[in-house]
Amino acid sequence: NKSANEQLLFSDSAEMLTDLTGTLVNTISYVLIGFAAISLLVSTIMIGIITYVSVIERTKEIGILRSVGARKKDISRVFNAETLIIGFxxxxxxxxxxxxxxxxxxxxxxxxxxxxxxxxxxxxSAVLLIGGSMVLTLIAGSIPSKMAAKKDPVIALRTE
Structure with a gap:
């Protein structure tokens, strides 16, 4: 057993620099992933809001479609198709x-x-990204499309 004064300590500065660089790159990657996730969430919410505004603006059109025999799921499909086109x-x-x-x-x-x-x-990856975009817009537009489908045709036709 050697005393602390007699021990030889070896320090590899290249390994230490590599570890530091790896930690720095990982930290930057996590921050960028966080920003991307927040951006994705905000854009999904915005697509839902845009679809909702579209539903409100087209209330009379929804009433006309329902009065000529369109089913609730047909109305929902119209708005789902729009959001899929936006996503694509x-x-x-x-x-x-x-x-x-x-x-x-x-x-x-x-x-x-x-x-x-x-x-x-x-x-x-490009195809998966396009597919992911379509899925996110479909999810964002699902609630407004259900709201459009539930509109009463008589009340929808009365709106100006």
Whole structure:
């Protein structure tokens, strides 16, 4: 057993720097994931609000459709179809912008570091992102579409 004065301590600064960098990258990643989750939640709520406003603005149209024989689920399907179209359009726009922005990002990173293909979007991921966008908009529009389906046709036709 050696005393504290006789012990040799070895410190690997490269490993310590790697651990510190890894911790920093993980922390930044968690913060960015948090911001993305908050953004996704807010946008889902906003899509629900937009669909609700659409239902309110089209109350007379809902009354006419119900009076000519449209069932409650037919009215609900109209608004669900609209939200799916919005989700598809938004998801596709996001994927196209990602592909377009990856070109200059890759060029800048290559010029600075010599690394190629740092920004890339897998086609399967792109399809999943579009599908996820459609599912989120469908979820956001489900409550307003149910509200539209429950409107009484007589009361809906009286609105101005």
């Amino acid at each position: 359009t938004a998801g596709t726009l996001g994927v196209v912008l990602t592909y377009l922005l990856s070109i200059p990002i890759n060029a800048i990173v290559f010029n600075l570091t010599g690394i190629t293909g740092i920004a890339a979007l897998n086609p399967l």
